[in-house]
Amino acid sequence: MNCFCESGETNDLKIEGDVGTDPIWCNRCGCNLDIEDVPISDELTEELSNWAMKYGEWIDWDKDKLLPNGIGLEDEFNQIGLELTEKVKQELGDKYKVKYSPSRSARSYAQNGL
Known part of the structure; x- marks a missing residue:
């Protein structure tokens, strides 16, 4: 998988949700990797993609405020x-x-009274 590391590729991965991105990253350089390049099953690719699309469902983005619960x-x-x-x-x-x-965004919102 290609990334911005000096070698141009990585085998050190991080699973992390974020808005509008694939959920797999290079753990060294922070490059967001194309999930289609990761050698996992189509089923797991779909599960990860569906999970990632739910990132931030705890935030009211229009009001920039944490939702109840x-x-x-x-x-x-x-x-x-x-x-x-x-x-x-x-x-x-x-x-x-x-x-x-x-993710720690909800706690950040709560600490800041949002």
């Missing part, structure tokens, strides 16, 4: 992300290092 919604999102990360690890095996980076 926003922290709970984010916690649920993070739990699913952990489960999907384990599936990615199983499918990729030892050739890749894979970690999960949980």
Whole structure:
């Protein structure tokens, strides 16, 4: 998978949700990777893509405000992300290092009174 690392490719991956991006990143340089380039099953690709599209459902984007039960919604999102990360690890095996980076945006909104 191509990235911005000096070697031009990576085997160190991070699963992370964000607005409008694929959920797989180079853990070294931070490059967002094309999920279609990751050697995982079509089924898991679809699961990850569907999960990523739910990023930020705990925020009212029009009002830039945390929704009621926003922290709970984010916690649920993070739990699913952990489960999907384990599936990615199983499918990729030892050739890749894979970690999960949980969302913390709801807590940030809550701390700032939004």
